[in-house]
Structures are given as structure tokens and as C-alpha cells.
Amino acid sequence: MRTQASFPRLKLAVSTALCAPWLGRMIGAAYRDRIPYRGLRLDVRDADLPPVSKALLFWGLYESAEYRFVRDYLRSDLDVIEMGSGVGAISCQVARRLDPGKSLVCVEADPKLASALRRNLAAHAAHLEAHALSAAVSYEAGVGDSVWFEAKANHLGSRLAASPVDRGEVAAPQDESNAGSKSQYLEIPVKTLSEVWQQHSGGEYQLILDIEGAEVGLFECEAEALASCRVLVLECHRAEWQGEVYRVDSLIQRIEQLHHFKLADRYGPVCCFVR
Numbered sequence: 001m002r003t004q005a006s007f008p009r010l011k012l013a014v015s016t017a018l019c020a021p022w023l024g025r026m027i028g029a030a031y032r033d034r035i036p037y038r039g040l041r042l043d044v045r046d047a048d049l050p051p052v053s054k055a056l057l058f059w060g061l062y063e064s065a066e067y068r069f070v071r072d073y074l075r076s077d078l079d080v081i082e083m084g085s086g087v088g089a090i091s092c093q094v095a096r097r098l099d100p101g102k103s104l105v106c107v108e109a110d111p112k113l114a115s116a117l118r119r120n121l122a123a124h125a126a127h128l129e130a131h132a133l134s135a136a137v138s139y140e141a142g143v144g145d146s147v148w149f150e151a152k153a154n155h156l157g158s159r160l161a162a163s164p165v166d167r168g169e170v171a172a173p174q175d176e177s178n179a180g181s182k183s184q185y186l187e188i189p190v191k192t193l194s195e196v197w198q199q200h201s202g203g204e205y206q207l208i209l210d211i212e213g214a215e216v217g218l219f220e221c222e223a224e225a226l227a228s229c230r231v232l233v234l235e236c237h238r239a240e241w242q243g244e245v246y247r248v249d250s251l252i253q254r255i256e257q258l259h260h261f262k263l264a265d266r267y268g269p270v271c272c273f274v275r
Helices: 006-018 021-030 051-058 064-073 089-097 111-124 193-200 215-221 248-259
Strands: 034-037 040-043 079-083 103-108 129-134 146-152 168-171 182-189 205-209 229-235 239-241 244-246 262-267 270-274
Touching (some): 034 051, 040 089, 064 089, 064 229, 064 262, 064 270, 079 089, 079 193, 089 103, 089 111, 111 129, 111 146, 129 193, 215 239, 248 270
Parallel strands (some): 079 103, 103 129, 205 229
Antiparallel strands (some): 034 040, 146 182, 168 182
16 A cells, blocks of 8 residues: 655656656757747757756746746736746746736846846747846855856856856866866856846835845845835755854744745745745
């Protein structure tokens, strides 16, 4: 007799099989890297998207919790700021739900992903005031107007560089995950939530965040901008801020206590807050 606990394992096994790299490569080739995703076609050409991600898109498994929260909680009458937009999978689903003329501002650090993001917004958000910004989000002390970004061949390993380096392509540190790969170090501008909000919205808005731990600094520094946020969709990451480690549960508590959001829904580390 199958127990209830066995179903998550079965679901994981099925998902793993559906998203095998060989199948992702076939999907990419069959659709010429214009991948179907929940009723849309996403142009991921030249984005260095891994085959697994292409399969996740095709089967509708990519950012599934974010998609559900956008579908169930997003208001059509308010502007949206999204930080960590990737190729625009969630961005374009947001666009489908916003009233014509509303503002959708998407921020993505990886220049290749930002290029794909622009193409996808042009295809699916023409009824909006849509903007794609190639910029990083950072609140670390000493960060100026720009930071160094390490762009790897597989975008999943791309990240903000720990320290400035000379521009150009350099050999990446060798380990089992990137042996033989190379990185390109690029200087990209820094954007804060306040800057984006004041320039493109300035009123009540909704916020979607997937910024790999930088959200901790955002919640500590952006009280004014967050006061006008009505819906918040967030993927939480374990991160350190000023010597204190924030885990998912402690970050949720901090958001509720400091900014008076109410946790409306949660799936693992992905949360939806409302006011």
C-alpha cells in the first residue's frame, strides 16, 4: 500500500525524468529555443539557458510557485516591479494579468538573460509601460554605482563578483561543476528598489523578488518604498546581513514585524505577502 509520504518522492522522480538534460536539448531544438510556457512562447535564444531549464519551461514546472501566486494574488490595477527577472517567464505571466497602461519594470543582472527578457517583454507586454533594466540589486556597504558580475557559460552559476577584477574573459576557478569552463567579468550598474520605484511608479505597486539573498538588505534598507507595496511575491534565500544569518523562517518573521505584511501563502521558500 502506497503511503501519503511516498507521493512527494514519486512527484520528484517524475519531474526529474521529464526534465532530463537530453530531453531539454530536444525541446530546445524542436522549438528553436522559443519554448512554450503556460500559453506563451519564450524566446531564450543566446541566453545560455541550461537544457533542464528549457524542459522545466516546457512542462510548466519553471517557477511554479511564483506562477501560482501571481495568478491567485496579483492585482490587475497596480504597477509591478520585478527584481531577478531572468528571461521573463514570470514577467510575461504578470503582463497577461495587468490592465493596459500599467507599468511593469523588470531588473536582471545577467546581461544575456536581460537581452532575452527584453525580447519577451516586447512580444508579450506591448499593452503596458514595460521596461527591462540590466542591473544588479545590492545593499552591501561600500557598493557604489556599479558592481562586477561573473557571467558563466551556465547562467545558474553566474553571480556578483566578490572583488573587482580586470575586464575580459578569464579562466574560472576549476572544480567538478565548472571544469574547463570560462567566466566573463562585466561591470554592471546597481539599482535599488527606491530608485526603480521613484522613477517608474512612485505610488502603490506590487513587488516580485528573486535576488539570491540580496532581499535581506532590501528589507533592512527600504522601509519607505516598501510602505507603498501591496502585494509581495518573494523567493527567500539563506543570507547574511551585518553579521547576522537570516534563514527563511526568520526572514518571514522580520518582514511581518518590520513592514507589517501578512503572509498569505507559502510553498517552501517561496512566499506571498499582502497588505
